[in-house]
Amino acid sequence: MEQNSTPAAPDPATDPALRPVRGAARCAIAALALAGTAWVARAVWHIRLAVAGQPTSGPLDQGDGVHRPPNALEDSYHLVASVGSAVTAVCVIVFLLWLDRMRDNAKALSGTDPRYGYPWLWLGWILPVVNLWIPRGVVADVHRSVFPERRLPAVVNWWWGLWLAGLAGGVGIIYSDDTDEVIARAYSGVLPLLAADLVIVVAAGAAALMIHTLTTAQREHVAGRAY
Template sequence: MIEQNSAPPANALRPVGGAARCAIVALALAGAAWVARAVWHIRLAVAGQPASGPPDQGDGVHRPPNALEDSYHVVTSVGGAVTAVCVIVFLLWLDRMRDNAKALSGTDPRYGYSWLWVGWILPVVNLWIPRGIVADVHRSVFPERRLPAVVNWWWGLWLAGLAGGVGIIYSDDTDEVIARAYSGVLPLLGADLVIVAAAGAAALMIHTLTTAQQEHVAGQGY
């Protein structure tokens, strides 16, 4: 059982409501960006591959993109920018939640501050450390409660998105994804759906954990 402090200093608690709202809005925009990608995947599949072949002709040769392919490049670039902003806003929210959890519980976080940032990009450990950081935020304040199921839903969908071949991190460049849309669009649409669902689960998780922490603070009269 983690021992709770009776009353942390008022200036030790950081406001999280605004950060949570910003993160939820950013996730909604990221989800919309991936919905747009799915729409363009369908448009490419319906249009079919041009007679000139895929954009990547092989041996380093690329033909000029047609109007639809060119617009897909724009959609993916905008989506990538929105996703990058979403990641930053999410981590800023999580940083505030971690600081409050430390003040409320009187215990240091299980993972050091550097893991908040590098835990997402280091191979292998990025399969569990980010979830561990989020879980620690809740469990350190509410050791007697079960972890909300939405945390596991979010993490499972996130990992599925990473493994989907066209998820948040993928090896294919845009022209290769276009060629995949021409030859078989269903796997692309499945990956799009998983990522949109992960964004929705992340938004619900943020709301759930933030509300619990705010209610605890209010209930204790801090």
């Protein structure tokens, strides 16, 4: 008698290749909410610095290696900036842990290896030039490998466009100026800082929506194959 060689659908209750993603998605969304809140707080302090104006004693960096002591508002901005950077770093790690689980599940469900190898999950964000497309490619591959017949959800492109805008702003997620230089920018022209803050907050919201969208689609697919 002829036997059916089609592989059985993976059962999320018994297949060790499938990893739970619901909790990881919730943690990532919560981390993004905290990161967005931290950048809103940073924007508030940018406004406070602009309204207060530069002290009569001049900028923090007086030149020739001389720095004046910061006032109370400048000190508090240093604290807000430090907390915001720490929260953002945690958010990045939690996001990548969620993406790692989604990649593993996509590989198990599709039976194909990811387009980008495991090292790109981490290196793709920090290597110059390739960080302009590989992270989006990693995320897109998670969806397309399981749903090749579907269009990529638009929120993925919205998220990536906003992320790139934050990078290109020069005062957003990654910038070369130290905190004292950012304070000087707030005194001299706060609008670019506020624009970058807004882009980052909206990007965090788009990332949260993307996580929810991709996670829900994958979980519904797994549930459908189990029956």
